[in-house]
Structure formats: C-alpha cells, structure tokens
Amino acid sequence: MAQDDLFSEHQRYSQRLSEVEERRAKSAQPDQPQERIGHKNRGIKVYRYLTNGERVLKLILLFGGVLLLMLYVISPLSKIDRVTVRGNHDLSAAAVEQATRVQPGRYIWGVMLSQRSASRQANRRNPQVATVSYHLRGPRAVQIVVRENPVVGTVEIGQRDYNVLANGQLKAAKGDQSKIQYQDFDHHRQQLKTTAMQLGQLKPVVRNGISTVCYRPQKNAPNRLVIYMRDGNTVYANLNTVGKKLAYYPAIAATMKEPGVVDLQVGAFSYSYKSREQ
Numbered sequence: 609m610a611q612d613d614l615f616s617e618h619q620r621y622s623q624r625l626s627e628v629e630e631r632r633a634k635s636a637q638p639d640q641p642q643e644r645i646g647h648k649n650r651g652i653k654v655y656r657y658l659t660n661g662e663r664v665l666k667l668i669l670l671f672g673g674v675l676l677l678m679l680y681v682i683s684p685l686s687k688i689d690r691v692t693v694r695g696n697h698d699l700s701a702a703a704v705e706q707a708t709r710v711q712p713g714r715y716i717w718g719v720m721l722s723q724r725s726a727s728r729q730a731n732r733r734n735p736q737v738a739t740v741s742y743h744l745r746g747p748r749a750v751q752i753v754v755r756e757n758p759v760v761g762t763v764e765i766g767q768r769d770y771n772v773l774a775n776g777q778l779k780a781a782k783g784d785q786s787k788i789q790y791q792d793f794d795h796h797r798q799q800l801k802t803t804a805m806q807l808g809q810l811k812p813v814v815r816n817g818i819s820t821v822c823y824r825p826q827k828n829a830p831n832r833l834v835i836y837m838r839d840g841n842t843v844y845a846n847l848n849t850v851g852k853k854l855a856y857y858p859a860i861a862a863t864m865k866e867p868g869v870v871d872l873q874v875g876a877f878s879y880s881y882k883s884r885e886q
Contacts, residue, residue, distance in 0.1 A: 688716050690749040697756060699736055704754050707734035710742065719750060730754075735777040760807045760815060761788025763800060774808025776801030789820040796823055799847055803833065806851030814857060823847070829873065840867035841878075 689712050693701040705711050707730040710719050719742055722729075727739040738755045745751045757773040762781045764770075769781040772790055781787075788807070793800040803823070807815055820836040833850055835843040841861060845853060853872040860870050860878055868880035 685748070686716050688712050688714050688719065688748055688750050690746070692745065692749070692751045693754060694751060695754045695756070698759055699734075699754070699756055703734065704730075704737065704740070704752055707731075707737045708740055708752055709733075710750060710752055716744075716748060716750060720744070735773055735775075735779050736771075738775065758808060758812075759787060760804050761790050761818070761821065763790035763793055765794055772800065772804045774804060776804045788815070788818045790822075791820060792823045799823055799831070803847045803850065806847065806849070807854075809851035810854060814854060817857070832873065837861075841870055842868075843870045843872060845872040 688710070691705055691710055691712060693704045696704055699707075708726060709729075723742055726742065727737075730737040730740050736757050736759070738757045740755075741753045743751045743753065757775045757777065759771045759779075760774050761772045762769050763772050763778070765778070770778040771781045771787065773779060790800060790803070793803075800823070803821060807818070807821070817838050818835055819838045822834045822836075823832075824834045825832050829846070831847045833843075833845045833847050835845060835850075835854075837843060837857075839861065841864070843854065843857065850872070853876060856876060857870060857872075860876060864870075864878055864880070866880045866882070868878055868883070870876070870878045
C-alpha cells in the first residue's frame with residue numbers, strides 16, 4: 609500500500625514538472641518572432657544604406673562627368689593644334705584647309721558637329737572640292753579626307769579664262785597652258801558641262817593627251833565635237849558619248865601609221881589626212 613502511495617506521489621510530481629516546463633516553453637515563444645523581426649529590420653536598414661550610397665555615387669559620377677565635359681569644351685584642350693590632308697592631288701593642303709575652314713586654333717567639337725554640311729560649304733568656297741570628311745587622329749588632331757573635282761581643261765568666256773572641272777563647274781584659271789583648251793562654248797554652257805563631265809570619266813593618261821576641244825555642231829550632228837590631240841590626230845565625237853568612246857583612242861591610235869582622223873561619232877574608224885585629201 610505504501611508503494612502505491614509512493615508511485616502516485618512520483619507520478620504527480622512528474623506531471624507538475626511537465627506543466628512547469630510547458631508553461632516556460634510557452635512564455636519563451638513570443639520572444640522568438642520579435643528576435644527574428646529585429647534581425648530583419650537591421651538587414652533592411654543595411655540594404656537601404658547601401659542602395660542610397662550607390663545612388664549618391666552614380667549622381668556624383670554623372671554630374672562630375674558633365675562638369676568635366678563642359679570644362680573641356682571651353683578649354684584650350686578642345687582646340688585643334690594639328691591638321692593633315694589626305695586625298696588631294698591638284699589642290700594644296702592649304703587650299704583644302706581654306707575651303708573647309710579647318711585650321712589650328714578652331715574648336716574641334718565645332719568641326720565634328722559641322723560634318724554633315726562640310727562638303728556643301730567647302731564646294732561653295734572652292735568648286736574643285738567635291739566632298740570632304742573629318743576624322744579624329746588624336747585629342748587635338750584632325751585629318752581632312754578630300755575628293756577633288758579634277759581639272760579637265762580651260763575655257764575662255766567673256767575674255768576670261770576658267771578651269772573646267774570634271775563636274776562641269778568653272779573655276780577662275782591661273783593660266784596653266786598644259787590643260788585642255790575648250791573653244792566655241794561661249795554661249796553653250798550646258799554643252800560645256802556635259803562635255804566636261806564626259807571627259808572627267810577618262811583615265812588621266814587619255815585625258816592628258818587632249819590639246820583642244822571645240823564645239824562644232826552641224827545640221828545633222830548638233831552635238832558634234834572636234835578634238836585635237838597632242839599626238840597630231842583629230843577626233844570627231846559626240847559630246848554625250850565622248851567619255852565612253854575616247855577611252856578606246858589609245859588602241860585605235862596605235863594602229864595608225866601616220867597622223868589622221870579618228871571618227872567616234874557613229875562606231876569607230878580612222879583614216880589619215882593624206883587619204884582624205886586624195
């Protein structure tokens with residue numbers, strides 16, 4: 609009987625101990641979520657601090673870059689100190705610089721921003737300039753790449769001599785007698801332009817063999833040209849096709865045993881001056 613009372617007492621003690629531990633465990637549970645929330649809040653604060661610092665750094669870099677760019681634009685460091693010219697043959701480098709207005713001392717950003725209208729402005733100042741483009745070759749160095757309108761001869765209009773360019777434009781001549789002479793075009797500017805554009809298609813070796821080009825229309829040949837070559841031959845041609853047909857002149861002239869006429873108006877054939885006299 610005593611053993612049963614001892615067992616019952618032990619059982620009650622174990623039960624009370626379990627209840628105490630259970631209450632202790634329950635009282636400790638509300639603190640755990642608070643601890644996790646506290647850790648989470650600290651993480652959010654750190655993240656916000658880092659992201660805010662990153663935004664501030666980006667703004668500083670942005671405004672700093674803009675400030676440096678503005679200082680460069682107005683500083684002497686943005687002025688050209690070296691200009692090179694490529695692609696010129698008849699024109700001197702100084703003439704190209706003058707036509708483009710790209711010279712040492714000019715702001716480099718102004719030159720690059722005017723790239724689109726550069727060719728038009730340069731051609732207006734000097735018709736011998738066909739196109740130009742600008743390329744940076746250093747912080748303060750610019751290269752001008754030019755394509756010329758070749759001089760294909762000279763013509764006298766109104767008692768003044770002009771260079772005839774390959775695009776048909778005229779430029780005041782400087783008395784270079786080695787160029788082609790154009791005659792009888794005084795009141796036929798459109799025919800002169802067409803002829804010049806045709807001869808501009810020829811290779812220099814062929815074009816340099818021409819001495820004089822005369823506009824000599826006839827009733828049945830309103831576009832007739834008479835061309836006097838430096839080798840003594842005379843060429844009859846049509847001003848609308850002379851560029852294409854005169855390209856064959858060296859081969860035709862090589863078969864001629866003595867000076868004569870090369871007729872390129874319709875087809876292509878040749879004969880000597882003596883045979884025509886006979």
